[in-house]
Amino acid sequence: MKKHGSRYILLIVFLIFGIVLAVQTKSTLNTKKLAAAKTYSADMLKEQMVKKQAETDALKKAIDENVAAKNEIIKEYVLEQNDDQLAKDWEKVMLSAGLVDVKGPGITIKLDDAPARQPDTPLSWLIIHDQDIKVILNDLKKSGAQAIAINGERVVPMSEQVCAGPTILINGNRHAVPYVIEAIGDPDVLYGDISNSSRIAEMTEFNIRVEITKSKELKLSKFSGADKLDKYISGLEVVKK
Amino acid sequence: MKIARNVAMMLVCVILGIMLSLQYKSVNYNQSLASFENKRLDELKDDLITLQNQKNSLQERLQELEQENQTYAKVKAGDSEAAQQIQNNLSKARIFAGLETVKGKGIVINLDNNGLVLVKDYDILNLVNELRASGAQAISVNDERIVAMTEIREAGQYIVINGKQMNAPFVIKAIADPDELERSLSLMGGVVEGLQEDMLNVSIKKADEIVISKFIDDGTSIKTDLLTPVE
Secondary structure, three states: OHHHHHHHHHHHHHHHHHHHHHHHHHHHHHHHHHHHHHHHHHHHHHHHHHHHHHHHHHHHHHHHHHHHHHHHHHHHHHHHOOOHHHHHHHHHHHHHOOOOOEEEEEEEEEEEOOOOOOOOOOHHHOOOOHHHHHHHHHHHHHOOOOEEEEOOEEOOOOOOEEEEOOEEEEOOEEEOOOEEEEEEOOHHHHHHHHHOOHHHHHHHHOOOEEEEEEEEEEEEOOOOOOOOOHHHHOOOEEOOO | OHHHHHHHHHHHHHHHHHHHHHHHHHHHHHHHHHHHHHHHHHHHHHHHHHHHHHHHHHHHHHHHHHHHHHHHHHHHHOOHHHHHHHHHHHHHHHHHHOOOOEEEEEEEEEEEOEOOEOOOHHHHHHHHHHHHHOOOOEEEEOOEEOOOOOOEEEEOOEEEEOOEEEOOOEEEEEEOOHHHHHHHHOOOOOHHHHHHHOOOEEEEEEEEEEEEOOOOOOOOOOOOOOOEEOO
16 A cells, blocks of 8 residues: 555655656747847848838938028018018018027036935935926026027927926927926126026025026027928918008 | 665656756746747737838828929919918918917916915916926917016016016917817816916807917017027
8 A cells, every 4th residue: 555655656756756757848948939020120120210210310300401492582581572671571580489590699508416315405405497497498588598408499489497307308309308408698697697696596405406598609409390380380360441 | 775776766856856847947948939939029019010000101292392382383384373382381380480460279378476475487487388298289378478588587577578578467379179178288187277276267258260370579688699400
């Protein structure tokens, strides 16, 4: 009886052993097969991505060229009208609304969150908020800035600066720290006013990194939506008096 | 003999146990690897779709531009319709810049002092920013049009906008989808609630037609003399 008992145990043990072996082999083989198939399709996808990216870049270039051509035609047209007022007016519109790339003297403000947590200081005091950007922009405008860009995003009449989680939305695009604010205006006036502003003082108090530099020539790109204005004026109808 | 047999049995069982646990781990690992790779593949596919969409809209934009330019090219041949189109283009930029009086659907916000509680510059700044974020296409405060370089400052008893002094009550007009504007302004914890908490008098009214006057360019408040266009 005892002999039979241990024989059964051995039988069961080897049975399980066999099953384990079979399942293991199957699982391993299966993974290898799947992995091969997936690498193949991942490679194909990547290849397609590269191709699409190249096509997209080419399209962007073509669009830029066409926009340039369009602006050229419009400029020629304006000049041909032999109307100084129109030409001057046109330039002012394009400049003040941020529809052309511009250069001029001004200042650059670089802002970055505090480098590390500080004991006894709430985290929210150590990071830059939409409020800070909004107030600094308003300060720049008070001091006579003529053109402003934040991280390359040109400030136009309806530019918003709102909080979107850890980022800030400007012209509908997300931007994260560090923030680089470039403003064209009188460098001395801008520098003096901004470095003495109460908001900047508050920020540096909590170790938020602020760096202000004057510069002889800043280059600001035009508004990212400059060549598709329809979207921004779709609800407006001109009232002629 | 018996002891040796028992020891052998025990060994076999121990090995079997180890194998089972290894097996379990291995199968689990393989499965998680597979799902991880699936996720990566899905991400790649999503990226590809996004890129494709981007490409399509660029293509459309390019076609529009090419057509526009073809029309414009006829101006030189004296086509008056083409000239008209260029004029349209000029006027679009003027509308965008805030240099035309415009009308449209929108809302009117009345903001007033409440006894000793006065409207501050940042109250207006926040409200204007919120209106912009909610898709407003034109905004004015007491008929002063808000343009790109419009400042909002406090100077003694006054609020100064575009270099013009003004006092409460403030009438803030904005053209945009009125429902959307109202929703985002009256959000819980939103701007209007904030103003009410500050004890200011705020009221919002939707309107089917609001007229917002153009920015009056007297050459003093908005200057462009330091800006040089870059070709």
